[in-house]
Amino acid sequence: MIIHMAEGATIDQVERVINRISQDYGLRCETIVSSTTVIGVKGVASIVDEGRITELPGVDRVIRITEKYKDAARSFHNEDTIIHVGGRVPVGGGNLTFFGGPCAIENEQQAIDSARLAKAAGVDILRAFPDKSRTSPYDYRGLDLTRGLEIATAMKADTGLPIVGELIDLRHLDAFLDAGMDVIQIGARSAQYSPLLEELSKIDRPVVLKHGFGNDMNEWLAAAAYVMSGIDRERRTVSEGNKNVILCYRGIKSFESETRFSADISMIPLVRSKSHLPLIADPSHSSGDKKLVERVTYGFVAAGAHGIEFDIHSNPAEALCDGKQAVTHEAERIIRSARQIHAMLSGIGMETGSSVAVAAK
């Protein structure tokens, strides 16, 4: 629910509205002051009686947010969200950010060689995955957790880059945080698993949320709202929520079997119009083939993605996981050309719901 105060509404009138929301309904508010004051009601705002708010002095109008993904919705928060990974690398807004590295950590040599290759190519945030969700239990699923995290930390120390890793098991969260994992990734296979999402709402470490390969856009953004809202199963707002969610599009299942998944490029501008969150895309897990990764990257960037996450491996022929889709030295050209495309198109407006925003350079 959004409450627009009338022009010239006094501070006392604004406070009266906020007090009524908190005393009568136990909900919190966020206030944005520009030429007029706008009050956003957090949590389960469906319990608020609209009429009782509209009649208060100084209130101009009350708008209900109908989307099931309120915290992630652009109608609730119009400005693009920019997240600073590791306190320094920006994702979102006018930035183009590259996440890259090996699909999984296999051994120290492979991990460090691949990390150096990714850094030399211009990657901003390094993939350092101790855990791997795989479709088949017979496939490579990562090293023992302690060893995997030790190597992830070594990749970070060697390159000086922030790292991202996939969390599969809730019991591993504290170890990930203690090891200095800068971004926690939730994979496509866990993308709607609410206990995992709720736990991430209690921390403030950035989260990359993959698009579940059987989900539509509303389900994906609702999963993001699980992390952002801080609402528990009793529909109480128990924490502030974690607003640092980065969406990652990676294609869905379709009848096409020649590509690994089917990525619909129109999802990029669509999701950007519906949500203020940073949106990156994964050309490796969508196409499944390194011969396709370069052009698919350019397509995602031209469509308006805020970044790319892709697999880079120092020796794909020997990789234990997803070698077929990993690039090597081409990564440098891909990043350089994608940045040119991004710069060239940065003056073109992006439909963002109520307004047309031109990405800031």
Ligand code: PEP
């Ligand atoms: C990955 O990024 O390593 C991965 C497994 O991707 P997804 O969860 O999208 O399948």
Ligand code: MN
């Ligand atoms: Mn992979």
